[in-house]
Amino acid sequence: xxxxxxxxxxxxxxxxxxxxxxxxxxxxxxxxxxxxxxxxxxxxxxxxxxxxxxxxxxxxxxxxxxxxxxxxxxxxxxxxxxxxxxxxxxxxxxxxxxxxxxxxxxxxxxxxxxxxxxxxxxxxxxxxxxxxxxxxxxxxxx
Numbered sequence: 001x002x003x004x005x006x007x008x009x010x011x012x013x014x015x016x017x018x019x020x021x022x023x024x025x026x027x028x029x030x031x032x033x034x035x036x037x038x039x040x041x042x043x044x045x046x047x048x049x050x051x052x053x054x055x056x057x058x059x060x061x062x063x064x065x066x067x068x069x070x071x072x073x074x075x076x077x078x079x080x081x082x083x084x085x086x087x088x089x090x091x092x093x094x095x096x097x098x099x100x101x102x103x104x105x106x107x108x109x110x111x112x113x114x115x116x117x118x119x120x121x122x123x124x125x126x127x128x129x130x131x132x133x134x135x136x137x138x139x140x141x142x
Contacts, residue, residue, distance in 0.1 A: 005140045007125045011061055014094055015126050015138055020053045022106045024088040030106075030128060030136040040134035046086055046108045049132040052115030053090060057102035059123025073103050076122055080107050083114060116141060 005012065020030035026045075028038035030053060043049060056072040058064055064072070080087045086108045093101035107115065112129050119127040119141050126140045 006142045007140060011125065012138075012140070014097060014099070017096075018092050018094045020090060020092050020104070020128055020136065022053070022088055022090045030130070032128065032136050032138050035133065035135050036130075037134065039130055039136075042088075042106075042108065043130075043132070043134065048109035050109065050111060051130045052107045052110040052112075052118075053092070053104055053128035053130075053136070054107060054110075054115060054118055054122075055092060055102045055104040055124065056122035057104075060125055063100075069103070072122065076105065076118065079118060079121075080105060083107075083110075085109055085114075112139070115139070 016032050022028050022030065026038055026042055028036060030036055030039060039051070043051065054076070056076040057069045087105040088108070090104040090106050091101045092104050115127050115129050116139065124141060126138055128136045129139050130136050
């Protein structure tokens with residue numbers, strides 16, 4: 001499924017296992033490949049058919065300082081605003097490894113192309129994209 005990627009297999013496996021927590025008024029946890037009724041309701045409430053869970057933290061899985069990551073995330077927030085997207089704070093956390101959780105956003109209405117472009121621009125290995133079926137998908141970017 002991911003055999004042609006430059007990303008190490010163990011890193012891909014960690015992404016597949018990560019819990020993508022969405023905060024806000026309707027909190028939920030996205031898991032790859034599992035339908036999420038709360039996400040479907042969020043899509044309906046915001047009149048969108050897709051969304052993306054994205055971060056700018058730790059480009060290419062290289063750990064950066066909290067200050068640098070915060071500045072990168074603020075830049076991503078500005079870009080989401082410029083794209084006219086509503087977004088909700090979140091955090092991606094693996095349930096059992098020691099990698100620190102990464103502050104993220106659920107960008108409501110983000111198309112797959114927009115989400116991939118933002119992920120590429122911010123040096124991400126992957127994004128989580130959700131279509132109309134509200135099933136989060138891991139989208140590898142390299």
